[in-house]
Amino acid sequence: FAASLAVREALLSFGLKDIFVKWPNDVWVSHKKIAGLLLESIDPKTMMIGIGVNLEPTDVSNSPYGVTSFLEETNQVLRPEELGHKLITILDFHLEIAESADYQSLLERWYGVCMHRDIPLTIGSGETQRGICRGIDGQGALILEDPITQEIHKIYAGDVFFQDNL
Numbered sequence: 439f440a441a442s443l444a445v446r447e448a449l450l451s452f453g454l455k456d457i458f459v460k461w462p463n464d465v466w467v468s469h470k471k472i473a474g475l476l477l478e479s480i481d482p483k484t485m486m487i488g489i490g491v492n493l494e495p496t497d498v499s500n501s502p503y504g505v506t507s508f509l510e511e512t513n514q515v516l517r518p519e520e521l522g523h524k525l526i527t528i529l530d531f532h533l534e535i536a537e538s539a540d541y542q543s544l545l546e547r548w549y550g551v552c553m554h555r556d557i558p559l560t561i562g563s564g565e566t567q568r569g570i571c572r573g574i575d576g577q578g579a580l581i582l583e584d585p586i587t588q589e590i591h592k593i594y595a596g597d598v599f600f601q602d603n604l
Contacts (some may be wrong), residue, residue, distance in 0.1 A: 439578050440536045441547045444529035445473050452516055458553035461580045467511055470504035495506040527603050549573040
């Protein structure tokens with residue numbers, strides 16, 4: 439969650455507006471995906487983070503959802519090295535917070551810009567689950583509330599689909 443917040447803040451610093459995060463690791467603008475992140479744990483103390491940001495339009499004819507780019511949204515060219523420098527600085531700051539006792543503030547910031555906050559979702563992860571997004575925990579698990587039983591479920595992997603109703 440710290441990495442997706444860093445991507446969001448880096449893009450904001452270059453003038454992009456209306457940026458939201460989507461669990462587990464996407465960044466969206468104007469209801470379209472602009473960035474995706476892949477995280478892989480190498481060992482208990484090492485994580486590899488891959489970040490892809492659409493700086494220019496790409497062929498998305500086979501995408502199941504809308505996709506956009508920095509150029510399409512701002513009519514400005516952003517050089518990869520400019521974004522990379524800003525992103526590393528912000529990510530380093532967020533990772534320091536995530537490792538501190540104040541990581542709760544990062545969780546609250548993530549939830550504040552979460553595009554599926556308090557709305558019905560279906561999570562496809564082998565076993566389909568439905569519920570209301572109530573945030574994420576310190577390990578990045580999605581907190582999903584059953585709308586009937588109010589039981590809380592933690593989801594560690596899966597695809598998020600928006601629902602009109604449960």
